[in-house]
Structures are given as structure tokens and as C-alpha cells.
Amino acid sequence: MKLIRFGAPGEERPGVEVDGVRYDVSLLVDDYDAKFFSNGGFANLRRALDDGDVTKLAQVDADVRLGPPVARPGKLICVGLNYLDHAKEFGNRPAPEEPVLFMKATSAVCGANDLLVRPPDAEKLDYEVELALLIGSVTKEVSEADAMHSVAGYMMANDVSERAFQKEHCGQWMKGKSYDGFAPLGPYLVTRDEIDDPHRLGLWTDVNGEHRQSGNTRDMIFSVPFLISYISKFMTLEPGDVILTGTPSGVAMGMDEPDYLTPGDVLECGIDGLGSSRREVVGAVRLEM
Template sequence: MKLLRYGPQGQEKPGLLDAEGRVRDLSGEVADFAGDAVSLEALDRLRGLDVSALPVVEEPGRIGACLASVPNFFCVGLNYAKHAAESGMAIPPEPILFNKATSALSGPFDAVVIPRNSEKSDWEVELGVVIGRECSYVSEAEALDYVAGYCTINDVSERAFQIERGGQWMKGKSAPTFGPTGPYLVTADEVGDPQALRVTLKLNGETVQDSDTSDMIFTVAQIVSHMSQFMKLVPGDIIATGTPSGVGMGMKPQRFLKPGDVMEVEVQGLGAQRQEAVAAS
């Protein structure tokens, strides 16, 4: 299934993309997509619906983030070998974990707001993983059984806030609109191998990131298993699994977002995003 949320910001309704590419209204079946509503059990119930009986949404308009809210917005740093190389950093022996503020969650076509005092706002296409059931101390072999689905994420980052201002990376990761997510939550059964997906990002029409998830240092299964040794993952948690080479920080000379820049972000099979960067008001 490809699940989505449509409508004005703050008034989104849950929907489903049918085989003909039409949006079907799910608001009579589920209040919204968040928490237990994206558990494996809840998704199994949705699979049992007669899609042809659901109302067609003729003009869905704006597409929102595929999740209404998230209990936790986790991220993995330096998880592509070529990205670690362009950053001049060693391959980490274990996944580097950090958080984005959950308030960074944003729609896939909403503007990205460059925060006040920003000098180094950057782009990062990433494969997103959505957890489907409580997950503690799971093995790598079992880990993918806890995944509800996958989505496209742009882990927008302010590098000066992240690296030069002390403290944890989340300071540079958490501005409002810094977490465009979606357009779809694609259930795991439709994705297949999460380590065989092309990930791309265009800036003003120029391809700057073009890789695939086989370059990930730690696989999705390794990440979920590793995280579950230290914390309980819960339904609706989202994990951004790292970005490939081609970010602005790694360019020579470095290149960062400015108002009017347009990012086109895609993970194979999970849908494409488009955001324009705008200055903070």
C-alpha cells in the first residue's frame, strides 16, 4: 500500500493511492496516520479493505507529511561510505545516532524555511524507516519484521548550527520544515530489499546526489537491531538512515541553500518531493 495525507496544513485527511494512481479517502476507516495507526496490525486491517469501495478524492490538493506526528524522529549519521569520505571522517564502528526535533516534520512539497542567522543550510536525501511494533533487543535477522514501511526524507541540516555551535547535532537538524517526509508511506511488503533503492537529489535541476542504499555502511536491519539494544522503538517512530555523497558541505567550494533554490528529492519506489527554499520571515 501507498498511504498518504492530503489537505491544507493542519487539516490533512488520510488516504490511499489505488492501482490507477487515484487518491482514495480513508478518513472513514482511520483518524490519521500516527502511532498505533501505523502499527503492523492496523496496516493489516487496511489491507483487508475493498479499495474500490472507498471514495475517490478528485482533487486532493496539497499532500502533507505521510505521518501526522512521530513519537521520535531518529537519524543515523555518516552512514554512506562515500559521504563519510567526502566529509573527511572515518567509517564509524557503530551507527551514529541522533535526533531531529519532531516539530521539524514537514510536507514533501512545502517550502523549506532557512532559519534566522543561517549561513550553511544543506540538503540530504535519505531513506526513511517507519517502525510498526514495539521493538526491544531484536536480532538483525528479526529486525525487518518490525518495520511498517518506508518513505522519502530530506534531512535538511544547518551545518554551522550542527558542527560549529557545540552540543549535539540536533541543533542543526531541527528547525521547522527541516524534515520533509513522504509523499507516501509505502508498506514494507511493496518495497522488497531496502538495500537496493536508488536515492537522488537535484538542486535547481542539477543532480547533486545520486547513489543507492547498497552504499550504506549499516543496513536497515543492522540499524533497527542496534537501536533496539539501547531503547524501545514504538509504532510510528521514524528513522532517517543517512545520506549519500553530494551534500553541499562536501563540495569544493562548499555550496549551501539560498532563497529560491529548489530541491527535488526521491527514493526509488517511495515517491518524489519538491521543496523551494525561502528565507525566514
């Protein structure tokens, strides 16, 4: 099943996409949020759709904005340097012995195709296409063997980063990771049963038509079940939490002559089976205090 949320920012309604047609399911579901995922929402929605005729639901026009396919997550947990080629492009670093973890502010979540606003003081705006997974049940100290039971579905994400904020200001990476719009999700949430193997997905990024990133999730250093098991040792994962699993090489900061995003650029990303996105980069309007 492909789940979508559609409508203006802050006013999104739940929907599904079936055979390329989008339907409004707001009469069946309040929203795709923690309550939905923790109370058997997937199974209930699937049962309701199977018992009825999906074509009787109101269709959603193809030009209607798609928001993030999950309402604001409780946590956005990110894995850094999870592809060896990405680690090597940053000073030829060795593979980390354990996953590198950091957080993004949930206020950064947006729709997959929303405008990408460059912060007023930004100097080094970058991109990182990533496989994101959604947690569907309370998960604490889970074994690697049982970890996949916690996955509700998969999405495309982009860990948009401002490298000067991230690297040149003291403190945590999250400074460069959390500006509004730095966590696009979607366009779809694809349920776990539709992805045979999350470790066999191609992922890519283009900037202004130039191919920048081309990788495959089989090259992740730490697998999806390992990451879930590992993270759950340090914090309780809850329904609606999202984990971003890392990016392959090809980011702007890794270039010999970094070519960062500037207003007017067009950023496109995609992951096999999870859809694609297109974002235009625009300049921010500085607010006078």
C-alpha cells in the same frame, strides 16, 4: 499499499493511492498514528479495501497538498555517516565502527513538497536525501535476524541541515537539524511488502536542475536490520517511530566550494519506488520579540 495524508497543515486526513488515483479513507481510519500502527491498522485497512470497492471512495484531487504520510512520530532517529562516500567527503573520514546516532525534533516534520523556510540566521543550509523506515511494533533488544518484522513501511526523507548551527555552535547536532520543516517525509508511506529489498534503491537530489546526489542504498555501511537491532539496544522503538538511515555523498558541505541553499532555489529529491519531492526555498520572516 501507498498511504498518504492530505489537506492543510494540521488538518490532514488519511488516504491511499491506488494505480495513481488518490482516495479518502477517513471513514475507515482515524489517522496514521501510533494507535493505527500498533493495533493492526495495515491489515484492517487492507481487509476493508479488499472487501469493498475502492473506486466507491471519494477521490482526492491531484492538486491537494500531501502532508507527511504518518502523523507526528514519537521519535525521529537519524543515522550519520552511513555511506562511506559521504564520510570521505568530510575530511576523508574512515567508516564508523558503530552507527552514529542523533535525533531531530518531531516538530520539524512536514510534507514532502512544502516550502523550505531558511532560518533567519542561517548561513549554511544543506540537504540530505535519505531512506526512512517506519517502526510498526514495540521493538526492544531485537536480534538482527528478527529486526525486519518491526518495519511497517518505507518513506523518502530529507535530513535538512543548517551546518553552522550543527557544527559551529557547541552541543549536539540536533541544533542544526530541527528547525521547522527540516524533516520532510513522503509523499507516500509504502508498505513493507511492496519493497522487495530496501538495500537496492536508487536515491538522488537535484538543486535548480543540477544533479547533486546520486547513490544507492546498497552502499549503506550498516543495513536496515542491523540499524534496528543496534538502536533497539539503547532505546525502545515504538509504533510510529521513524529512522532515517543516512545519505550518500554530494551534499553542499562536502563540496570544495560549498554551494548552500538560498531563497529562490528549488530542491528536488527522489527514491526508487517511494516517490519524489519538490521544495522551493524561501526566506524566513524574523519575529520581533
